[in-house]
Amino acid sequence: DGGITQSPKYLFRKEGQNVTLSCEQNLNHDAMYWYRQDPGQGLRLIYYSQIVNDFQKGDIAEGYSVSREKKESFPLTVTSAQKNPTAFYLCASSIDGYEQYFGPGTRLTVT
């Protein structure tokens, strides 16, 4: 089955630690995206990538980093510089930059 997988579903970290969220797709999509979702807010774009080894900052990139070494993979690192990292993180992909298809999400809790 084609789709987008994110792991883990739940992630707990201590403040001051970096953490990496996984996103993999087997849809052969070129574009991939990371969003953050907080209660009562819309999805906010963190980073996006159109091709391997190229990515752009979204609206809230501070405290986050990404890599795109393979077409299928777009991991997101939440660094200790991110002041409010607790949130629901969503990865998406798109074949043509129009419809985006989302993974199941990772809920990160930092204490």
Place this chain on the structure above:
Amino acid sequence: EDQVTQSPEALRLQEGESSSLNCSYTVSGLRGLFWYRQDPGKGPEFLFTLYSAGEEKEKERLKATLTKKESFLHITAPKPEDSATYLCAVRDRGSTLGRLYFGRGTQLTVWP
């Protein structure tokens, strides 16, 4: 300033009571308007894409329409399983790499 505004924030309907959700946008040139359904704790599920004013799309009890400034998601005779948050997103003419702007969503609850 938000490019996409959804209303109402929350809507409670009795089963069978039809209604509409609104999505208004202020982007300069629309390249696509997208509707998603999101269940609690899950990723959004794609529903529809609309490209131009006057366009309509239907899927089961849902019908999406588009004008030059807003879109409506009409829900006909809803069932409890239609309960979810409905998200609207737009892509504008100046958008690079397909980035979308999302509204905050309408949380729909359908009770039996």
